[in-house]
Amino acid sequence: MFAPRRIQHCRACGASTAYRVPADDNRERAICGTCGEIHYENPINVVGTVPVWGDQVLLCRRAIEPRHGLWTLPAGFMELGETTAEGALRETDEEAGARVELEGLFTMLNVVRAGQVHLFYRARMLDTRLDPGPETLEAQLFRENEIPWDQIAFRTVRQTLEHYFADRRSGAFGVHVGDVA
């Protein structure tokens, strides 16, 4: 999660850090006063899918905070050791238990306030068996006119769904890049 200026101790030696601008840099970093280790903090990626079965899209109702009880597309933090696509597939499995085949990157949405970039892939569901994990209360397929627009958990999910239905009407899926204020 986004936690700027939260590093108070050095990960290498445990001594106190202070935020100052290192030599040859132009912004403040947490620098260890004892061993000199510089701690960089960077945005992280959230990866997920738009799972599609015919004219229906799969949403998951969140069993965890934030936004407990609201609906989302399956997505979560990208991990070391995986690609964006592998992470999107993993989250789709973990949160919905859905088997899907990726069909291409669909949205890349910056959430600067949260220090995140959200990446959603279009995905074709291979069947309708679902097995929601512990982070999901229920997973359900929705036609466009059934989407619970007033109970969507995140703006990047709302924007991704809006792009999906607009592109589907137009008959061509693009890659949509944007920012969420």
Next chain:
Amino acid sequence: MFAPRRIQHCRACGASTAYRVPADDNRERAICGTCGEIHYENPINVVGTVPVWGDQVLLCRRAIEPRHGLWTLPAGFMELGETTAEGALRETDEEAGARVELEGLFTMLNVVRAGQVHLFYRARMLDTRLDPGPETLEAQLFRENEIPWDQIAFRTVRQTLEHYFADRRSGAFGVHVGDVA
């Protein structure tokens, strides 16, 4: 940079951490033995541009390691507080001193081994004035047949240049998503 399992002390209290799987998680994280803080490690984004002037592309010769002396597209680590596009513009200014207008996301290339995702935007140069920063030995415009292919610093840069010239020949620029082994 990619530095898994390098967290030996807690950023919050400085006590020793140990790698184990937290409750409700499925992979090892550095957890503080004293205050319980969990330290997540995630891939980070490298953002840059393909700056274009007519039939020429701008490359920068690196003044820093890794790959000192080799040629790259302007790019660097995405920072907190900026979007991918803002980061790409910032790096283009810092490394080449070039004024450009972004024309859209062009490549998204996973470098799993390095724990990185590389994002390049196509960019139209507004003029040919350059002012390379301290990380750049020189910046220079190249036609396709002048590109120093045997002196390119990174595979993601090579792939991005290859996609650029291929798309230019085909007359249509897409968004290219891929992985670098």
